[in-house]
Amino acid sequence: MMTENKWRIIDKYYKEPSKMVCCICDEEIDITKDERFSSKDLFGSGELLRYRCPKCGAIVGPNKMLDLSEEELAEEYKFHYNLNVEAPNPEEEIATFMSMNPEKDRVYLDYGCGGWNAAISQLRELGYDVYGFDPYAPNDSEYIITDFDELRKKKYDGIFSHDLLEHLRKPVETFELFAKILKNDGKMVHLTACYNYVYEYDRFHLVFYTGDSVKVLCEKTGFQG
Ligand SMILES: [Zn+2]
Structure with missing residues (x-):
């Protein structure tokens, strides 16, 4: 079914929670009172409604995406990324990595690296020990981990990500995982435009880290911002 038709039917029957x-x-968050943001999905799912948390200032939603089951969301991703394959942009990802001042005898993790990643192979060619993790992108490279149990077996000196944070359904759980697999003196850097309310026309963007939300997230999971 085409995306537009599928979402027209979902929208017709979907009831926004209060x-x-x-x-x-x-x-x-009280949906009848708290600040509301509306935009139109550039990729065919109609209106996207999000709300600002009155306490930490994050902008979260749309609920119609958050309410999907894990399986339904995985289907959405599969279909969406088959249609809109993102051009690999290794330069930006490599710059993100370099901002950690990496050292060649240390181990690094590109979290949520995707299936089309060119940055990892380029960094490895430069002599950096970089692994990738992505449970949704099947990959047979020995440097790409696709399983959470496998990921937890190692500790890393640095974790970085590129356009990932805005896709997280449970940022606190993900940061708790980072805290477990990052060495005590380790570093993290997460590049995303969604520290501001931008690229809001994409239904896959579930959280914008506005207000005090980064600070709250770091304090809650034991990181220093
Ligand atoms: Zn909040």
Whole structure:
């Protein structure tokens, strides 16, 4: 079914809940009172409604995406990325990595590296020990981990990501995982435009790290910002 038709039917029957819980600080958001943001999905799913958390300031939603099951969301991703293959942009990803001042005898992780990643092979050619992790992108490279159990077996000196944070359904859980697999003196750098409310026309963007939300997320999971 085409995306437009599928979402027209979902929108017709979907009922926005009256309350939701902020995925960063757990505050209850009152959808009838708290600040509301509306935009139109550039990729065919109609209106996207999001809300600002009155406590930490994050902008979260749309609920119609958050309410999908893991399987339904995985289907959405598969279909979406088959249609809109993102051009590999290794330069930006390599610059993100370099901002950690990496050293060649240390181990690094590109979290959510995707299936089309050119940055990892280029960095490895330069002599950096970089692994990638992506559970949704089947890959037979020995340097790309696709399984959470496998990921937890190692500790890393640095973790970086590129256009990932805005896709997280449970940022606190992901940061708790980072805290477990990052060495004590390790570093993290996460590049995304969604520290501001931009690229809001994409339904796959589920959280914008506005207000105090980054600070709250770091404090909650034991990181220093
Ligand atoms: Zn919040």
